[in-house]
């Protein structure tokens with residue numbers, strides 16, 4: 001079974017189903033939660049295709065009585081390096097178009113534009129919402145924090161193209177990590193360029209969760225690139241949630257920038273807007 005059913009009121013973009021087409025991810029984000037032991041993904045940086053994607057997915061989607069939105073990109077970026085040769089994400093999108101499902105994708109790759117035409121086709125009949133994750137405006141920092149992903153500016157260009165194509169799209173600004181990317185200057189720079197790009201939302205999380213193997217990997221990279229921060233992060237010990245400095249204040253400053261532009265930071269509002277944007281567009285056609 002590839003499609004996992006989510007309960008009603010699921011707060012992650014209100015998705016009805018989630019799916020992971022690949023195991024592992026090569027983007028190398030130093031904070032990646034999917035490295036945690038509980039997911040049991042060995043050799044995480046080696047991407048593997050789930051064997052049944054091309055043999056069973058169509059049957060699963062065809063017989064689903066309840067259609068709804070499928071969310072992808074949680075455990076492995078949907079536009080990882082295998083996608084150009086394997087095309088599993090493209091296959092899912094084609095099936096979503098054929099069988100009437102909506103799509104929600106979270107990605108750090110500008111390669112999502114390879115599927116722009118099919119996303120436009122799905123958006124005619126079902127909800128589509130694209131979240132491009134942007135955590136670090138400074139490109140030098142981005143290169144070691146998320147080393148094999150698209151650059152920050154490539155991601156903004158992808159957002160611009162998505163918006164021009166009429167797709168509901170915005171930024172997932174997560175995780176935010178104390179002393180690394182939680183400065184007001186970083187948040188403001190991302191928000192300002194987001195505003196000029198015409199995005200619909202920014203969904204931030206003012207912290208990061210850390211577990212076992214994930215924490216070890218993170219600390220090993222901090223040791224190499226920012227040894228001055230080792231002491232700061234040791235203070236969190238085994239704590240699961242590492243909040244940023246002054247999280248309330250940072251979120252209020254962000255909201256003050258976005259509110260006047262009508263850009264929401266609220267997940268319930270994002271869900272309500274993208275799930276109705278298709279019908280709104282159809283109404284405007286007639």
Ligand code: SF4
Nearest residue numbers: 025028029032075076
């Ligand atoms: S893109 Fe996502 S899944 Fe891939 S390494 Fe980064 S955080 Fe992990």
